[in-house]
Amino acid sequence: MMTIKPTRPFTLTFIAITLLEMLGDSFHIRVLHYGCKPLIMALLMLYVWQFCRAIGFVSYTRWLFMGMAFALLGDVLLMIREVDLFTPGLGAFLLMQLCYSVAFLKSIQTAGQKIMGRWFAKSAIFFGLYLVIFLVLLRPAFAGKPTLEILWWPVVLYAICLNTMGILATQRLGLPGYNQVVLGALLFILSDSAIAVNKFLHPFAGSTWVVMTTYAMAQYLIMIGMMQQVASQVPET
Numbered sequence: 001m002m003t004i005k006p007t008r009p010f011t012l013t014f015i016a017i018t019l020l021e022m023l024g025d026s027f028h029i030r031v032l033h034y035g036c037k038p039l040i041m042a043l044l045m046l047y048v049w050q051f052c053r054a055i056g057f058v059s060y061t062r063w064l065f066m067g068m069a070f071a072l073l074g075d076v077l078l079m080i081r082e083v084d085l086f087t088p089g090l091g092a093f094l095l096m097q098l099c100y101s102v103a104f105l106k107s108i109q110t111a112g113q114k115i116m117g118r119w120f121a122k123s124a125i126f127f128g129l130y131l132v133i134f135l136v137l138l139r140p141a142f143a144g145k146p147t148l149e150i151l152w153w154p155v156v157l158y159a160i161c162l163n164t165m166g167i168l169a170t171q172r173l174g175l176p177g178y179n180q181v182v183l184g185a186l187l188f189i190l191s192d193s194a195i196a197v198n199k200f201l202h203p204f205a206g207s208t209w210v211v212m213t214t215y216a217m218a219q220y221l222i223m224i225g226m227m228q229q230v231a232s233q234v235p236e237t
Helices: 008-026 030-055 059-079 086-110 117-142 152-170 178-201 207-232
Strands: none
Touching: 008 030, 008 207, 030 059, 030 207, 059 086, 059 207, 086 152, 086 178, 086 207, 117 152, 117 178, 152 178, 178 207
């Protein structure tokens, strides 16, 4: 079985880019913010491309890569402050969630496994309960405000897709990279929840650092976890 452990230079470069992006955003250094934010996903995409090019793309890695491309688009749209691009940015990340969900589902099928009804139900209850509680808490921020009311149902749809991605991540039980993918999905939900709290409920100090740290870790872990499954399917020579 091949190994997919990232090299130290790669990991340090990824951390450095993320830190520089957060510093640029926090201190309004545009060259850092605009220059580094797209590089977060671009670096992960380059890693996946190089790895899969050597051994071949499979169905779930294609969907993963497509989702990463939508994440890159969402990052670019949301980093622009001169124009309000929250809605198209939300749409890009919604497409990312759908692509990741399909990637997780196809990774299960490729391994010859099936989703277990009881485990699926337990995961659905956990994520569904979180979804309902969060939307109930979020709803008053939108009610009676015409400029926000129009965003309510897109936000609801996005939250459903986000938690569906989390549910499907947990269904890869027993597959290589399972823990990394599940932790990545949970961190992604935490990151997006922090965005919603900061934007709609109560702005808080250090929101950039909370959102971007959890987001970068989420994307990194999901990518590494999925690549571990790819590596496990390469025959030994």
